[in-house]
Structures are given as structure tokens and as C-alpha cells.
Amino acid sequence: MDSQEVSMDIEAQIENNVDDRTLPFSIFKKANLPITLKFENVMYTVKVEEQKSWPCQTKGKTEERTILKGITGIVKPGEILAMLGPSGSGKTTFLTALGGRVSEGKGKLTGNITYNNKPFSKGVKRTTGFVTQDDALYPHLTVTETLVYTALLRLPNTMKRQEKIKQAEAVVTELGLERCKNTIIGGPFLRGVSGGERKRVSIGQEILINPSLLFLDEPTSGLDSTTAQRIVSILWELARGGRTVVTTIHQPSSRLFYMFDKILLLSEGNPVYFGLGSDAMDYFASVGYSPSVERINPSDFLLDIANGVGPDESQRPEALKAALVAVYKTHLLENVINEVKGPDDHSNHSIGSPGDSKHFGDWPTTWWQQFCVLSKRSLKQRRHDSFSTLKIGQVLIVSLLCGLLWWKTDLAHIQDQIGLLFFISSFWAFFPLFQQIFTFPQERAMLEKERSSGMYRLSPYFMSRVVGDLPMELILPTFFLIITYWMAGLNPNPFNFFLTLLVLLVHVLVSGGLGLALGALVMDQKSATTLGSVIMLSFLLSGGYYVRNVPVFIAWIKYVSIGYYTYKLLILGQYTESEWYPCGDKKCYVGDYEGIKNIGFHSGLVSSLALAAMLVVYRVIAYIALMRIGRTKSG
Structure with missing residues (x-):
């Protein structure tokens, strides 16, 4: 033959x-x-x-x-x-x-x-559909969820939402994926679908648009x-x-x-x-x-x-x-x-954007639709990482340990109290930093794939990550402070507690923003982790707790330090300058205590504005760094 x-x-x-x-x-x-x-x-x-x-x-x-x-x-x-x-x-x-x-x-x-x-x-x-060799898929999403989210983003608004979902379900059937349609994709350390099923899901994402x-x-x-x-x-x-x-x-x-x-x-x-x-x-x-x-x-x-x-x-x-x-x-x-x-039967066929609506220009869906779909997808995918048993256990153990070590301290032990405040700022500098620093390096392949296919704008993707991560970023530090604050006997006034909580949450967001910026700039997990550790340690050392007499030529570091402004605001949230504390047989002003005197009770508004500026600037840097992902010569 x-x-x-x-x-x-x-x-x-x-x-x-x-x-x-x-x-x-x-x-x-x-x-x-x-x-x-x-x-x-x-x-x-x-x-x-x-x-x-x-x-x-x-x-x-x-x-x-x-x-x-x-x-x-x-x-x-x-x-x-x-x-x-x-x-x-x-x-x-x-x-x-x-x-x-x-x-x-x-x-x-x-x-x-x-x-x-x-x-x-x-x-x-x-x-055009493009299936890469390495299947870039979210591991915690099921087969059906993966294809439905792709359909909602890539299919044009000439189709109703329910029609898009039905098309995704039809692809599941046509590719023979019914048996595993409710199974998560999985990854290297997470059991999911088989290699052949993963490949069919990747092909399904592309043939959705016919x-x-x-x-x-x-x-x-x-x-x-x-x-x-x-x-x-x-x-x-x-x-x-x-x-x-x-x-x-x-x-x-x-x-x-x-x-x-x-x-x-x-x-x-x-x-x-x-x-x-x-x-x-x-x-x-x-x-x-x-x-x-x-x-x-x-x-x-x-x-x-x-x-x-x-x-x-x-x-x-x-x-x-x-x-x-x-x-x-x-x-x-x-x-x-x-x-x-030679002659081409299809040379006169003009190529437009099939199904594109005049109302939405170069994109199959509106900015708001992209933001909503990406937010829902991000929440489903990220909740497993942010609320893993390991992370919840870590925060719970550290909060209980802090509460026990600083059990019912009072103003007679003011040095211990400010030590706790500095530890809180230190712990919640590193924890969100390393949680967010891996975000974009881990999603680079997915972002490149989806941006190259013209699935969505960069801005709704970025905003969905920033907004979608807020609940997950803020819930754990809130529980941490609720446990530690009352066990340690810090200022029991509700106003002081909520002020401390507000400062801590802003601090967490700023540290997370630094992590996003470093991850987007470096796009390598090991290098970004090393760089983040060095920068955050520099910020903490210049934060005003370890070193009080900093040489002039290096004193400028504290003015760009997240820890310095957070530590100052945490102290302002606990004490007043004219407040008394027992020092031996007499009473002394808190404002005169050596560990607080260098920090001072002034410039609280400046510290707040500095943190607010960092909150915005770090995320802007991250966004600009991400703009290079998915660019091609042909648009």
C-alpha cells in the first residue's frame, strides 16, 4: 500500500x-x-x-x-x-x-x-485562534468555568450572555469533556484533569470564537x-x-x-x-x-x-x-x-472583526463587562490561595502568640507596647509583600496568552486584580488585630482601635502594592523575592525603632520607608503627647519617652498623605510595567 x-x-x-x-x-x-x-x-x-x-x-x-x-x-x-x-x-x-x-x-x-x-x-x-505548547490555564477553575469565562470575554455582544454560556457548554460536549466538566484543571501540585483533557480545553478556548x-x-x-x-x-x-x-x-x-x-x-x-x-x-x-x-x-x-x-x-x-x-x-x-x-479564490474576501459591534470598537465586550467577568474569575481562582489552611493557620498562630506574649500590657510597660506596634507593622509588611509579589510572575503566561488574543484590555484586568484582592487582603489582618489588640491590652477606646485598624489596613495595601510593582517589574519570582526582602528590610531598619540616631547621609531612607510612616501613625493611634505613664516612683509624659520622642507626635497628616501616595504610586508602577506584556508588532 x-x-x-x-x-x-x-x-x-x-x-x-x-x-x-x-x-x-x-x-x-x-x-x-x-x-x-x-x-x-x-x-x-x-x-x-x-x-x-x-x-x-x-x-x-x-x-x-x-x-x-x-x-x-x-x-x-x-x-x-x-x-x-x-x-x-x-x-x-x-x-x-x-x-x-x-x-x-x-x-x-x-x-x-x-x-x-x-x-x-x-x-x-x-x-485567529492560537494554542500555545504550554497550556496556560487557571488550576482552580473547572473545565466548564474555564470555557464559560473565555466565552463571556471573547464572544461579541451581538450574542446574549446565556447564548455565550450555551456555546461554551456545546464546546464541552463536542470535545468529549462531559466526564470531567466539573473537575478542576489542576497543576503540578494539584490533581486535576489529564494532559489530553487539558489540551482539549486549550483548543476549546480558541474554537469558541469559531x-x-x-x-x-x-x-x-x-x-x-x-x-x-x-x-x-x-x-x-x-x-x-x-x-x-x-x-x-x-x-x-x-x-x-x-x-x-x-x-x-x-x-x-x-x-x-x-x-x-x-x-x-x-x-x-x-x-x-x-x-x-x-x-x-x-x-x-x-x-x-x-x-x-x-x-x-x-x-x-x-x-x-x-x-x-x-x-x-x-x-x-x-x-x-x-x-x-497563483489565483486565490478568497483574495477578495475582506477581513473584519466578525460579530464586532460598532458600539464597542476594537473589543468584543465593554470595559465594564471585562472588569466584572475578570473580577469573578479572579475571586474564584484566588480564594484558594488567599484563604488556604496554611495562611489562615499562620495568621491565627502568630496573632495568638503575640496576644500571649504581650498579655495585658499597660502603660507601665510602654517599651513592650511600642515593641508590639513595631512588630505588627513589620509582620504585615512582609506578609502581603510576599503574597502579592508572585501575582504577575505566576500569571505571566496567562496574561500574555489572553492579551495576545485580544481578549481584554489591560486596565480592566489590572483593576479586577486590585479590587478583587481587597477582601482577601484585608480580612486576615482584621482578624489578626481583633485577636492581638484586645489580648495585649492596648488602648481600649473604640476610636483608638478603629484608628489602629485603619492604619494597619492601609499599611497592608501599600506593602501589597510594593509587591505588585516588584513582581511586574522583575517578572522572576526568585529575583523579585530577593529584591523585596532587601527593600523591606531597609525600610524596617530605618523605621525609627532599631536605630534612633541615623547618620545624615543615609537618613533619607526613612522618608521613602513604608514602616516609618506606619509606625508613626500606630503610635499616634495609641497615645497622646500629654498622656502620663508611670516611670518609677513618678509619672512621666509619653511624649518625653525616649523610644517615642524621636518619632514625635507631629506630622501625622504628612505620614497619612505619604502612605496614600505610595498606595497609588506603587500600583501605577505595576500597571506601567505590565503594559509591555502581550505587545506584538501587529497590534
Whole structure:
């Protein structure tokens, strides 16, 4: 049975029975708009700085490295293009370029990529689905919740809310996810759905919008052959609905190989084959590269020669790669160029934003809708982290320990009282800092994925995180103070208690804001944690409790210290300058106590304004830092 017969036999099997379910998708029988994807002489170069080894650790000369080296081809509606090649051959880079997701400033993309003979635009983005290799999904959301929230954000307002939910539920059914629809996605340390189910959820997020173009990066990576077959069968059926499907794939089985309409084989960024998958083996045989064994998986053979391993073992790998590139340019490139330049049935189809309402411009939903949906999603996802048994237990134990250690202290032990106030400011500086510092580094992949697809604006996402985290940020410190304050015997006046609580809550928000800013700026958990520790320790050391006679040349630190202003306001919330406390056999003014005198009872309004300014400034810094996430050259 030759390769053509194998391909026809597999297509017949798929048409008769794909994954034991009735296909095509009842809600996606046809793409809204057929799109022909063309790419001509696409090249991508990046500048690489040589790093000298330790102990120099200095940057060397900058050299330009070419990742993609003149790739030409065409994919029509109803076709699946599979890109094969060894690791590092440029498959993912090329897929990213075709999907309009090349990041600004990271490299130079040249050549011509068109969609129905038009350049990439926001209209193309609205009708494009892009499935990344690593499934960026929220671990604590269920399968249904994940798809429903995606539907509410990505589907246009021409559809009612209930229609969007029904569409998400239909996708769950069509992808065979009913069995796990109420199961959480899970993660590395949280049991959830299987790898194949995760991948189907990722694909489901993209086909919700009924895309005309669908890009997938290694959709079968890490999956067993049966699950991989199920995934590719879904792609095959989507393509038969008039969609243009492009995927990278590492080493498909023979069954999968013949399900692809076209194959692009890359070797170190060079194209060495582009054409029908069923013709690949015949082409290489015609140019003198036949497999050494009669029966071999075509993808194994293609990857071998792309790696420079051919039938002639005496031929050096580099020489074989160069020969394959030369043969491609001589025997195949002209035919590929002629196909690209040939007539296109879909060239006159204009690409807009399908379903976009004139009232909402470039976005499928309004700012307020995005904010509400993102807030609800954030609350469902984050409540498990913020109110975990570990964190509640930590706060409860520390509050009880403080209450017992400072049990019913009075003004006769004023030093102990101010020590407690400083500890409260210290503990609630680090706790929210490290809780918030991981927020954006952990969500970077998700933010990049959703922003690149044009799902929502950055501002509603950021505001939903800031507003949505308020209850979770403020509940634990409130319980902490309720327990500690009354056990420790601090000023029993309700006004003083609520003033102390207000200062503490503002302090928590400011420290959390610093964590958000550092996380957004650094985007690396280890580096951000180290930097945050150094900054917060500097603030605490200059807070006025440990060191009272600070040298002038470094005294400026206290004016940017969160701890300094919080400590001052906590003291102002407990005492008055003319208040008496027993000191030996006589009474002394609180304002004259050595530990309080340097802090003083003045400038309470200035300290309040300083904290208020920090509350805003840190979050503005975080927002500006996040603006670089999800930017692409094509908008």
C-alpha cells in the first residue's frame, strides 16, 4: 500500500468514526470567513550578546543570528499544514510570526505574510485562534468555568450572555469533556484533569470564537498515541469546516502524519520540503534520499535527514543539510512560488472583526463587562490561595502568640507596647509583600496568552486584580488585630482601635502594592523575592525603632520607608503627647519617652498623605510595567 493509499484510507476512517462521536461540530460547520495564508521569503533575525564567563561577567560583542531563512508557502482553507523539524529548527518562531505574535524589540521579521492578500490586522486577530505548547490555564477553575469565562470575554455582544454560556457548554460536549466538566484543571501540585483533557480545553478556548485561522504549537506533545490521535482528529474536522490550520508537531506517528494535508520540513531555519504530506517520501526518493529500510515512519525519516543523518553514513551532517537546502531550491522552490503567486479564490474576501459591534470598537465586550467577568474569575481562582489552611493557620498562630506574649500590657510597660506596634507593622509588611509579589510572575503566561488574543484590555484586568484582592487582603489582618489588640491590652477606646485598624489596613495595601510593582517589574519570582526582602528590610531598619540616631547621609531612607510612616501613625493611634505613664516612683509624659520622642507626635497628616501616595504610586508602577506584556508588532 503506497503513501497515497494510506492517506485515503485514514481519511475514510476519520469520516466514518472520529473519536466515537458525531462530527463535524454542529455549531462550527463552517468558518465565518475562509482565509488563505501566504508567506513569502520570511526571515527572522535576532541580536545575541555573547556573555563572557565568570569572573568577568561582562557582555561581549553583539552578533546577528538568523532564525528563519527565507520560508515560502501557502495554506488554503480546509488544509492542515504541519511543521516538522528538530528542536531549535525555528518551528515555534515561525508559527509565532504567522500568528502575528512576534514581540516588539526582540528581533527583525522580514518577508511578506498575508491573509487573503492583506497584512495582519486587528480583524485577523479577532478571527485567529492560537494554542500555545504550554497550556496556560487557571488550576482552580473547572473545565466548564474555564470555557464559560473565555466565552463571556471573547464572544461579541451581538450574542446574549446565556447564548455565550450555551456555546461554551456545546464546546464541552463536542470535545468529549462531559466526564470531567466539573473537575478542576489542576497543576503540578494539584490533581486535576489529564494532559489530553487539558489540551482539549486549550483548543476549546480558541474554537469558541469559531476561528478562520487556527495555530497550534506542539498540540500532541507529551500525549500518548491514542490521545494524540483524538487531538489531530479534532483538528482534521475543524479544517474540513473551511478553516486554515497550522501546527507544529515534533514526531507524529504514521497515522497522524498522513492526516496532514501539507508538510513544511525545517532544518536550522531552512526549508527543505514544502508540499503535500503524501508526496514527501516520493520527493526525497526522487532526489536520491531514500530510507534504508522499507517500512519506516515518514516523520522519523524526515527528522533524521533534517538532522543531517541520511542513508549514506559517510556523509557529514552539515554537508547533508546544505545539500538538502540546495536541492529544495533547485527542485521545489519554483513550484512553491508559482503556487503562492497563483489565483486565490478568497483574495477578495475582506477581513473584519466578525460579530464586532460598532458600539464597542476594537473589543468584543465593554470595559465594564471585562472588569466584572475578570473580577469573578479572579475571586474564584484566588480564594484558594488567599484563604488556604496554611495562611489562615499562620495568621491565627502568630496573632495568638503575640496576644500571649504581650498579655495585658499597660502603660507601665510602654517599651513592650511600642515593641508590639513595631512588630505588627513589620509582620504585615512582609506578609502581603510576599503574597502579592508572585501575582504577575505566576500569571505571566496567562496574561500574555489572553492579551495576545485580544481578549481584554489591560486596565480592566489590572483593576479586577486590585479590587478583587481587597477582601482577601484585608480580612486576615482584621482578624489578626481583633485577636492581638484586645489580648495585649492596648488602648481600649473604640476610636483608638478603629484608628489602629485603619492604619494597619492601609499599611497592608501599600506593602501589597510594593509587591505588585516588584513582581511586574522583575517578572522572576526568585529575583523579585530577593529584591523585596532587601527593600523591606531597609525600610524596617530605618523605621525609627532599631536605630534612633541615623547618620545624615543615609537618613533619607526613612522618608521613602513604608514602616516609618506606619509606625508613626500606630503610635499616634495609641497615645497622646500629654498622656502620663508611670516611670518609677513618678509619672512621666509619653511624649518625653525616649523610644517615642524621636518619632514625635507631629506630622501625622504628612505620614497619612505619604502612605496614600505610595498606595497609588506603587500600583501605577505595576500597571506601567505590565503594559509591555502581550505587545506584538501587529497590534
